[in-house]
Amino acid sequence: MSTQNLDNFSSAALSGSQYVLAPLPYADNALEPVISANTLSFHYGKHHKTYVDNLNKLVTGTDFEGQSLEQIIRTVAGKADKTGIFNNAAQVWNHMFYWHSLSPSGGGEPSSDLKQKIEQSFGSLDACKKEFANAAMTQFGSGWAWLVQDGDKIAVAKTSNAESPITQNIRPLLTIDVWEHAYYLDYQNRRVDYVNTILDKLINWEFAQANLG
Template structure:
């Protein structure tokens, strides 16, 4: 009898939990511990401050079907805008108000008590760099200068693409994958968690891809690697990447 009661209690608890999760409206696409669902809850009203979200530079429909308009609107107008709004609130009355976004990232990274500022500044900056490298129907391959660096570092362009794709699938949770110029003028693949960036440590990234679920889940569900491959093969502005490599 006791076993039956315990079993019924467990079942009741399970039903109660299921009902609770339905009631509070957890979205299956974003019900992950590392996903920044708080950005969706933030007001769409722009918070005035020293940091202004740049214009996107292309229509939200421009990257379809690699990235759908629905994802672009959510990503740019809600998530990215949310980081700017939160950052402007956090820096009010602090020395960070007078800094550039890059300076805020580097300075706040060193302060344990300023991690909220670092997280939002990092995400604001990471997305700016990300949008700049996306282009509708971009060139299929890099120019000769960047291609030479890729060949020296990875052997061939397609080998680099495959390595980026595979490593993107191995990042646990949310974050970014980067192509970074090394001091030896080669290229290296780097992964960072959450809003971190190689720039915080003085690195020289030339390409970054967003591995947070909000960047791909509506279009690819759990197929993160398919999303990354589609971007690399169809939607990267390799001219921008090459320019960053030469300027780094």
């Protein structure tokens, strides 16, 4: 499982002043049969890579060149004239976070520390997973479902398009990508099956534990 966390994982996206496609934390077939190597080849190798390439084109020669993804996202969030920069920087960050939110040895239960915090906030792990799944399934159109830490509370949130909890100073712990390209090759329109299978088989509780503030 991944042991990276919010404090260091996104540095892999920056090489000098250029943004790069950070390597996956597992082989491209490691998530099968839940997520196929074919889906990863398109999702990671094309969609994620396009956001990286677009970001480099947009920020080269500007004050944003060489800044961390988090710096850029927080600086340009909500600025209409910087929408392109925000969308591409945030999508690079969101996708990196999503890859680490999954693990070939995921699923099961979180550590006792995280499980206790979840039970204090939701009543039970099952209730948390149900609310997390509901957020993913009810996000209209493209977007993301998140497990977050908001102060002392563990909560669930959802965002549209490229939005991220970090623009609201809320600490993300895990995410599920519900843009159609994340699941359509494997599940067609069955988003519910994609979401539930991720929560049962791939969700990376160790990454969530590492992200606790």
